[in-house]
Amino acid sequence: MNPLRQLISQTAIYGLSSILGRFLNYLLVPLYTYTFSAAEYGVVSEFYAYAGFFAVLLVFGLETGYFRFRQKPEYAGTEVYSSGLSFLTLINLCFVAGVWLWQQPLADALRYPDYPEYLLWFACILALDAVTALPFARLRAENRAWRFAGIRMAEIFITIGLNLFFLLLCPKLPALWPDSVLTEIYNPNLGVGYIFLSNLIASICKLLLLLPEFRAVPLRFDFSILGPMGRYSLPMVVIGFAGMVNEMLDRAILKIMLPYDLTTNLKMLGIYGACYKLSILMSLFVQAFRYAGEPFFFSYAGRADAKRAYALVMQYFVIAGVFIFLLVMLYIDLFKYFIGAEFRAGLAVVPILLLANLCLGVYVNLSVWYKLGDRTGLGAWVSLAGAALTIALNILWIPRWGYVGSAWATLACYFFMVCLSWLLGRRYYPVAYPLGKIGSYLALGLALYFANNYLLLYLRWNVWLSGTLGLMIYAGIVGIFDVRPLLKRR
Template sequence: MSSLRQLVSQTAIYGLSSIVGRFLNYLLVPLYTYTFSAGEYGVVSEFYAYAGFFAVLLVLGLETGYFRFRQRPEFSGDEVYRSALGFLLIANLGFIAAIYYWQQPLADWLQYPQHPEYLLWFGWILALDALSALPFARLRAENRAWRFAGIKMTEIFIAIALNLLFLLAWPKLNNLWPDNELAAYYDPTLGVGYIFLANLAASVCKLLLLLPQFRAVRFQLDPRVLGPMLRYSLPMVIIGFAGMVNEMLDRAILKVLLPYDLPTNLKMLGIYGACYKLSILMSLFVQAFRYAGEPFFFSYAGRADAKRAYALVMQYFVIAGVFIFLVVMLFIDLFKYFIGEEYRAGLEVVPILLMANLLLGIYVNLSVWYKLSDRTGLGAWVSLAGAGLTIVLNICWIPVWGYVGSAWATLACYLFMVVLSWALGRRYYPVSYPVGKIAGYFALGLALYFANRYVLDIYQINVWLAGSLGLIIYTGIAAWLDVRPMLQKRRVTSA
């Protein structure tokens, strides 16, 4: 189907900005973990855990609301865009004002009294990113994937360049020539604050590149548009916030729930945060799919074969996701060198987190039932149920199993949400997903992973050889069972 091919191509382009671009950003992890101690890196992990929650709150669900309401005949796309953008601007200016007012009390509460500037810088990052969300959504809706990718890549390259400047080049220059003119402007006590400054500068540049999307419309708050759009969108905030509880809560509360002193807890948080980065290939795949998938699901909804297309998308998504799991885990003995030696004590969480993120991607696919049936409120209850389970399991398991308990809690939560969403989808928007085949690919991936670990442990075979053999077996089976029939069908149809 041409629309499915378009989805694949759009996912690839968004993946260029998300997967390729952020993979370059991912290469900063060795810089961080070889430059900072685990305790210092724990600060970064904690702040970026908070960022996930505020990224949801500050966008107010209007990204998804824009996709939904621009399709409605009673509104024009420009009317929807103007109202949503104006509301976002007011909300985020209020957020920055609150950060200014409570900057020091918040820093004291978070146990960073010496660095209240961290909160201000991070607040600006969050607000600028939230204001960028709607212009990016418009680019996606208009299928301007290359411009989307170009701006995202530019932001990432700027962030990488400034990280290298602040953490490597500038300190080295000061060591070689301590009397240089720039030395007086460098403050070693800022530590990981230079990471925040680099990202803030990149966010500013991103917003400047999006100015044409701001100048193209005038701001307005049309109650006729904004009222129903907010009623649709605000449950998405609950869904997104609950999703952040599932995805980020562990890193936000490990510092509190781990049964050690504050420096040790921050060290454990740093180890867990660094190992979480090793599952980033799966996270980026899910993110790239989400960028391309959401507009596809809405635009394809009115077609007669829509549900069949959604089932096919799910099937091939799982095939690709299990492949990514195997790429990381069959070569984990090589991937581990992306983080410093101190951090490798937490490698056992990587397969758990990879599987958890794959389940999250399946849930993204399944969420079509409440988005297309306008039952976002019911979808919010699913997310809240998952968030509740995450909170309970983290509280119960972290004091006993440490950060490993957090990883298992994430996996258990996403599995629960997948099962619940699938069951509700069968009632409100039934799609014949190939459940047996999906389960089979999961089983095949896990079997190849455990077989690989057994072979490496018992027979000491070369890592490249054993990993490549596993990937060849998986790819061959997937090609025979699913790619070959699809190609044959296409040849018959074209003939």
């Protein structure tokens, strides 16, 4: 199969589990924002922000390390997998044990003294996700995308089903079936805790579905493999942690940095977290591309036309990303109903966050220079520079502009990382990216967005007419200048 076509097909399959599947999960946002207040939803946003940091730390960068070392002739792929999986299992068992012993002091420190079980549940969720990361990486490396997608989809459907059960059905059980045993189990005071509990049960089911991948090889520690793989992978932890700073720090510190009382700060955090969900289509597209792109970059690296293929991938990635930006923003009057009315005060951050996630996807494309050149340490410095900028801008802008300052800080950080990574890539792994065409499509997307705003605000056009016209113009230009020539070459 043509390599580019294979990458597109793999991205589509992974998209089935990440974009389509998580879009179904995304449909839970109306349930949350119509069920809970902004302050209650702020608790959810805060916990998942913390979870992002630990998710990076507990995997130790071994996903990328596995992709790299299974390709080396001096190592057997099964031995690399076995050693990495054994290490992750041991470390995460220790992590859960530590949280279990210290859950009450940790809950007191986070100002949730009445809900220490939240921390234990989250520790178990994080550990299960970390331990299953390597089996999922193995499925990706072996091009078993359908099994990967099936397990991911099962996890998502279980999560959705349990949320609907706990948040919609259980509150009605006392009136419908007063003698049911479920009425004794359900505790209405647990509130948003049922969101976490649903996630935990789904993670356990995911582990059970992946058991064949655990039984495929014996678990053992081979330090001749773990040593060099750890040296390669640990900078990826720095890169990933810095990436979490860029992605999650705003939601982790808004409760502390906003200049209001605790309840108001949680309300602002809830509004920002809900509006962040409206940029989820872009972030899910980037995630699906990353799932398919990382093994593609490594497997294609030795070919003569590799750099040409990477440039072409970048071009079509930006084309698709700009389309997603326009799809959301030209129909924002539809998308806004996915969140409750109380949360729509933060809609101004949505275009900023969409562009920020598009920049993140461009950075993922550019990252081939340090991954293929074994310069992960230098890549870590790029991420650390971005994280430092994120921290500084959030400290500077949150007290002044609130969560809007956080959104601008995210965009500024990712744009800075794109520029820095491109400059370093020119030196260490030069790829002739079509910068003119990429810039033209970005400019076209922004022009159509501002033109749509002008038509709506000043000429009073119909929302559907204006949005559809903008998308048709964009699709027509892409078809003429990129799709049509590609079909002719075929």
